[in-house]
Amino acid sequence: MSLLELDGVKVHFPVKKGVIFDRVVGHVHAVDGVSLKVEAGQTYGLVGESGCGKTTLGRAVLRLVDITEGEVVLDGTDLAKLPPEEMRRFRSRLQMVFQDPLGSLNPRQNIESILSEGMAAHGIGANREERREKIKAILAKVGLPADALSRYPHEFSGGQRQRIGIARALVLEPDVIICDEPVSALDVSIQAQVINLLEDLQEELGLTYLVIAHDLAVVRHISDVVGVMYLGALVEEASSDALYAEPRHPYTKALMSAVPVPDPEVEEKRERILLTGDLPSPADPPSGCRFHTRCPWARERCATERPELLDMGDGHRVACHFASEIAAGELERTGGEVVAAARPEEPEAAPVTDDEPGSAPDAGVVTAK
Amino acid sequence: MTKTEKIQRLAELTAGQESTSGASLWKEAARRLRSSKMALIGGAIILLFLIVAVIGPWIAPFSPTAQTWRDEVFANQGKFVNPRAENWFGLDHLGRDLFSRFLVGARQTLLVGVISTLIGLIVGALIGGISGAAATLGGDAGRRVDSVVMRFIDMMLALPSLLLAVSVAAVMGQSLTTVMIAVGVVQVPIFARLLRGSMLAQGGADYVLAARALGIRKRRIVLTQIVPNSLSPVIVQCTLTLATAIIEAAALSYLGLGNPDPAVPEWGVMLSTAQRFFDNAPLMAVFPAVGIIITALGFTLLGEAMREALDPKLRG
DSSP, X not given: OOSEEEEEEEEEEEEEEOSSSOEXXXXXXXXXXXXXXXXXXXXXXXXXXXXXXXXXXXXXHTTSSOOOEEEEEETTEEGGGOOHHHHHHXXXXXXXXXXXXXXXXXXXXXXXXXXXXXXXXXXXXXXXXXXXXXXXXXXXXXXXXXXXXXXXXXXSOHHHHHHHHHHHHHTTOOSEEEEESSSTTSOHHHHHHHHHHHHHHHHHHOOEEEEEESOHHHHHHHOSEEEEEETTEEEEEXXXXXXXXXXXXXXXXXXXXXXXXXXXXXHHHOEEEEEXXXXXXXXXXXXXXXXXXXXXXXXXXXXXXXXXOEEOSSSOEEOOTTHHHHHHTOSOOOSSEEEESOOTTOGGGHHHHOOOTTSOOOTTOOEEO | OOHHHHHHHHHHHHHHHOOOOOOOHHHHHHHHHHTOHHHHHHHXXXXXXXXXXXXXXXXXXXXXXXXXXXXXXXXXTTOOOOOOSSSTTOBOTTSOBHHHHHHHHHHHXXXXXXXXXXXXXXXXXXXXXXXXXXXXXXXXXXXXXXXHHHHHHHHHHHSOHHHHHHHHHHHHOSSHHHHHXXXXXXXXXXXXXXXXXXXXXXXXXXXXXXXXHHTOOHHHIIIIIIHXXXXXXXXXXXXXXXXXXXXXXXXXXHTTOSOOOXXXXXXXXHHHHHHHTTTTOTHHHHHHHHHHHHHHHHHHHHHHHHHHHHOGGGOO
């Protein structure tokens, strides 16, 4: 059995309106039925564009937002049904590293206080001295000097702050760490440091990660298994190598084709899939396949029937009715636009549709008018 | 290099870069406050006021209640004695030394300001704190509690402050305690709203989410995470309120709702008495008025300086 299993997790936020009394007028389907498994000691990467629900899913796993429906099973215990006090005690096994390293540290607490608070809440370490020793050991592990203890968050650099955030998660000796965009707020040079640190720690302590990111390169580098999210649901899931080598869902294909290839000759000949339209509102998601409004291969069936995430035989799970047909090249495109990546003869199109070369590919937002 | 070596090296490098200051935000704010001219001037005024309030009765040259020059004032009906060498601020209508009354009155004025601010702060912070805690971490039930409490606070805010103070004073009768409570009650909704709003803003911060993820108890999150980060505007408001409280207390005394005992001098009472003789002796009103204005200015300057010192955006 997997260490962490999500089964049909849904998070719906009520939309309220009203002058005096709030009435629920609808729901934002932030996460709409996600099932995935994270094996012990592995890293599961979750990618998707902004607003696809990946952060909400991460928070739902920790029950920082209410789970509307579904199960989050950690090591045999369904977290979604735990009463609050038991859930509080369970939190030591499931920790989180946040996107904004400064914002996630209380500016008025020094590092010792930040790191020891969680330990005190879970009864780790008998007294202050014992806790301090443990904190020092962890600080050394994440590459921070021991004299950091008495200092305050604003006195550190961005990378150091993120390492404090990681240390805060580590002191509780968790099984699973959820990293919500752990490096997107950091400089590129520091990103590599923090990612390597996360990998070293995983190797040393046997940690399991659920990494949420929009940076395809980061996710590819760190993950064993990658899941692609679109509008609150997984559309594709495969081992990192398989997914990047051969994306099968139309959305993933578009996502991957937005990443520039650092070889001018390949880049010249490469084709890009441009998605039309914008990301639909999660308050009013499209019928059937969530992606059919923008899919270049959409058929009538896509608008009525929601495809399930099905194993295509080799552990590669895709939520598309026509995945195998598209892979075999048997299906004609019905919409969208496929263009060469480099188009010097079309100067006016460049600023509208092209990603700036070299930018972090927050992909999928490429929109053709 | 092995991985452990690499991390060790990283630790050494970062240790070299950083000074080991370990200054908390409060300490830094205090440092910035010390280097602020506004704080310096405000602080000097307040210090002077405090000294006068404490030692006033001892340094007053004459008794504030004795009608020492009674015969002189009563003899020339309607003519008041203006400042002169013997009586720096002149005499009042009963032949008392105004300078002595001014010095002794400072204590009452300070007392009114401090106590009414404390009443407003304590009651307001309690209401606002409970409301803010309920709204941020109490879930749906907490949000309902919060909106009920806040509607009540809104009702208090809807009443004009002076009217509210006058009604409290009218119900409780004429005394100094009444003035303090009346002025304090006016401040309650302001403090409550301020702390609640500040807590609400902090409640959504990532570090609160992080504390919840750590499994820290909600009560502790409120007390160690949210409240300390929400206090800055409240502290600033305190100093500003001290200024307005002194003025409002003076206004209530002026309206005749203050301490009816003429033996106890207080700047607001002095001002309201002087009003009756304003045509003949305008200077009688000027001294307590200027005293109130300068003291209020001192507190306002300090408050503004503190606002700047505590603002994290100006940290540098």
